[in-house]
Amino acid sequence: MDSERLHEQFMERIRRGEKIEATDWMPDDYRKLLLKFIQMHGVSEIMGAFPEKEWVPKAPTLRRKLGIMSKVQDEMGHGQLLLRVAEELGAPLGVTREQLITDIFTGRTKFHNVFHMASPTWADAGVIGWLVDGAAIVSQAALLDTSYAPYARVLKRICAEESFHMQHGESIILSLAEGTQAQRQMLQDALNRWWDSLIFFFGPPEISESARRMMEYRIREKTNEELRQKFLSRYVPRIRSLGLTVPDPNLHFDESTGKWVYTQPDWEKFGRMVRDNTGPKSQERIALRRQAHEGQAWVREAMTRSTAVPVGV
Amino acid sequence: MQLKEAEGLYHPYEVFVQYDHLAHHQHVGSVLAASPDIALQLARENFLRRDKAVNIWVVRKDHIHATPYDVPEFFANEFDKDYRRVDGYADNARRWKAFKQKALHIEDIVNDLEKGG
Ligand SMILES: [Fe+2]
Ligand SMILES: [Fe+2]
Numbered sequence: 001m002d003s004e005r006l007h008e009q010f011m012e013r014i015r016r017g018e019k020i021e022a023t024d025w026m027p028d029d030y031r032k033l034l035l036k037f038i039q040m041h042g043v044s045e046i047m048g049a050f051p052e053k054e055w056v057p058k059a060p061t062l063r064r065k066l067g068i069m070s071k072v073q074d075e076m077g078h079g080q081l082l083l084r085v086a087e088e089l090g091a092p093l094g095v096t097r098e099q100l101i102t103d104i105f106t107g108r109t110k111f112h113n114v115f116h117m118a119s120p121t122w123a124d125a126g127v128i129g130w131l132v133d134g135a136a137i138v139s140q141a142a143l144l145d146t147s148y149a150p151y152a153r154v155l156k157r158i159c160a161e162e163s164f165h166m167q168h169g170e171s172i173i174l175s176l177a178e179g180t181q182a183q184r185q186m187l188q189d190a191l192n193r194w195w196d197s198l199i200f201f202f203g204p205p206e207i208s209e210s211a212r213r214m215m216e217y218r219i220r221e222k223t224n225e226e227l228r229q230k231f232l233s234r235y236v237p238r239i240r241s242l243g244l245t246v247p248d249p250n251l252h253f254d255e256s257t258g259k260w261v262y263t264q265p266d267w268e269k270f271g272r273m274v275r276d277n278t279g280p281k282s283q284e285r286i287a288l289r290r291q292a293h294e295g296q297a298w299v300r301e302a303m304t305r306s307t308a309v310p311v312g313v
Numbered sequence: 314m315q316l317k318e319a320e321g322l323y324h325p326y327e328v329f330v331q332y333d334h335l336a337h338h339q340h341v342g343s344v345l346a347a348s349p350d351i352a353l354q355l356a357r358e359n360f361l362r363r364d365k366a367v368n369i370w371v372v373r374k375d376h377i378h379a380t381p382y383d384v385p386e387f388f389a390n391e392f393d394k395d396y397r398r399v400d401g402y403a404d405n406a407r408r409w410k411a412f413k414q415k416a417l418h419i420e421d422i423v424n425d426l427e428k429g430g
Binding site for chain 2: 018021137138164167222233234241
């Protein structure tokens with residue numbers, strides 16, 4: 001069958017709402033778009049563990065230490081699950097796990113803007129758990145019905161674990177909000193530091209060419225702007241109820257359009273930071289990731305020569 | 314053919330059924346067959362006479378690596394891990410109430426997204 005005919009049949013399957021499995025025929029374009037998207041998602045989970053991992057040794061109580069450590073483990077686990085999906089997608093193109101990871105060091109893959117930023121106080125750790133995870137949950141929940149079945153199945157598991165992240169993040173910020181004036185101020189300062197990054201996180205309001213194609217393929221169904229609006233509707237009232245001020249004097253809900261109006265973040269500045277890895281913490285965290293990858297090469301090597309040892313021995 | 318002669322030719326295959334594309338394969342039982350093809354046919358006849366499914370895996374039993382049942386240490390949780398679970402943060406609801414907000418759950422976000430717009 002010629003490829004045009006195959007492509008047409010594929011698009012008919014997509015339009016009927018069918019799910020695509022790794023073993024199904026798919027257009028190269030679909031495969032490449034998905035691969036890039038899932039690689040960025042997976043790599044962002046891994047790089048996303050860094051700002052919080054910095055708080056594992058410094059968490060204020062043992063329980064907080066256990067909680068944040070559990071969350072960091074989950075995020076690394078999400079990275080593993082997603083890279084497995086990416087690896088299988090990339091196999092026909094000769095892409096390997098090794099490459100999916102080393103792409104971080106060479107800048108061939110990007111990770112989300114929020115994970116380039118510093119987390120100088122415990123309140124930053126709280127705001128990450130509450131609002132960065134909140135934003136990530138909105139974007140991931142929107143993908144649960146994606147056309148690529150292996151991705152959808154992994155997302156279901158990820159979202160189940162994210163429900164713990166949600167409560168964990170809220171628990172930290174609630175303690176600060178209930179606390180002393182200094183704690184409340186620390187929370188407000190962290191919110192001020194993170195707000196622009198959170199708005200940027202969902203991406204520009206314009207629908208890019210690749211986003212348009214991903215929507216055509218039903219890899220994703222919501223636009224960046226739709227997701228940002230959902231996020232604002234859920235979280236702005238909660239932020240305000242704590243007595244915190246959103247650091248955007250223009251932020252308001254426009255009753256006539258049914259939309260939130262907000263100050264545009266510096267798209268150019270944040271875009272450059274993600275593209276060139278020039279955020280406040282980009283290079284430091286990439287260096288740590290490289291050190292981990294290269295420093296543990298001998299373990300991966302040794303494991304290929306290990307013989308099976310029964311469990312429990 | 315005597316059953317004796319069949320020994321070594323027939324193998325148990327464990328059967329995993331995927332009921333729909335959004336579900337993972339699920340172990341449902343096993344069949345005895347002389348080839349993977351026949352095992353797949355048998356699996357369908359044995360396990361899918363009523364249920365709908367989209368895929369079946371059969372895996373030869375001797376290709377499965379499993380934990381023994383007598384090493385509970387392998388599955389042990391050294392201490393209470395509620396800090397890792399949603400129910401470990403059940404007090405969030407009461408605490409939000411003091412700020413005149415309800416508890417938020419991931420299902421609420423999923424519902425938001427299903428509402429469209
Ligand atoms: Fe995650
Ligand atoms: Fe998370």
